[in-house]
Amino acid sequence: MSTLEIKDLHVSVAAEDGAKEILRGVDLTIRGGETHAIMGPNGSGKSTLAYAIAGHPKYEITGGEVLLDGEDVLAMSVDERARAGLFLAMQYPVEVPGVSMANFLRSAATAVRGEAPKLRTWVKEVKGAMSELDIDPDFADRSVNEGFSGGEKKRHEVLQLSLLKPKIAVLDETDSGLDVDALRVVSQGVNRYRAAGDVGVLLITHYTRILKYITPDVVHVFAGGRIVESGGADLANELEENGYVKYGAGAEAAS
Template identity: 75%
Template sequence: MSTLEIKDLHVSIETEQGTKEILKGVSLTITSGEIHAIMGPNGSGKSTLAATIAGHPRYEVTSGSITLDGEDVLEMGVDERAQAGLFLAMQYPVEVPGVTMTNFLRTAKTALDGEAPKLRTWTKEVREAMEQLKIDADFASRNVNEGFSGGEKKRVEILQLELFKPKFAVLDETDSGLDIDALRVVSEGVNRAHEANGMGTMLITHYTRILNYIKPDHVHVFIDGRVAEHGGPELADELEEKGYDRFLAATA
């Protein structure tokens, strides 16, 4: 059983207009096997939270803490966080020219596990995971994300999620830009990883659509860099019906 704990997190970015505080005191605790949906309007800081957990250099933590089973995540490098069991499925996965998917997946798996995967079982595992996510076999020989469509990039993120078996996954708007078939395929992948590895999940989304496929235990409404309200799945239903107006009016 693992715990990812975020306490009173304040995060700023440098902009041309100066320093801007994006997260203004976020507290959140996720344990293994739980699915937390983070919902909120654009610009409320959801993606900042995701990128900060992964350690993107653009985001500066000014106060607060993130710990994984008591270990200080903020002291870890980007690679160390992944090695510790954190995974960020990115909203905009990056194209890496010259590096094939096969090479990338094997290199990452080796770095995460501290030893190279056994070639035969690994190759089979990759192939099967690709089939389940309906990713063409020829993607293995293509460069990472190069020329992939938006939907293909998201599937490849979930492919990694399934292969790398993290303790906690942060899915940053994985559902955006997906048609309904792709959404179902991607959701099934997340559910499989959840079942297989007891993964804790932070599901960041703007829409409730994905919650038809991935059932959250907890829902957090993000407004202006803070969690405005915690609740169960019923909170998502309310958002579906009434939108964010109630919360936005409260801060206005």
């Protein structure tokens, strides 16, 4: 069972008037089998946390640690983080013209697993995963995310999750842009993967609607670049009812 430890993490991003600190001391531990939801207002630093964990070059780590099973994640390249078991489902998945989904997925699986999956087994595995997510088989021959709807892009992200089998999955606003049917299918895909192993999930969202399908063990309120409150699943309902008014000062500081 894996553990992701984030200790006093500080992150800055370049701005016109110099570096701007976004994360101001984040402390968070996610263990295999746990699902943590992070909620907070716009500009509070939620996506910055996701990209910092994944290794996006735009974000400069100015202090703190990120450890996966005791190993220093911040010393790893992006591909090393993926091979170590980290996965990021992006809020805005990018298009990759000229690269088919089939080639992309097999190349990614080969890189993460350390060897190419046997073709016959792999084809069966991909077809099964695509069927569970209601993805048309013809999409395997299409360029990655090119011309995909928002829902189709998010299903592809969860398809990657199910095939790459990470230890820790960071889902950055996976519910963004989804209609009710797509939200249900995507959530079921995440739940299937959660049930299949001891994956730890960090689910970043603005709204409680995805939490009606994916029940978190812990809900964290993010404001001003740090976690300001934590509680059980009922905390999300409180936020839905009352909003982030009482955290307003912290939210303004990070906007």
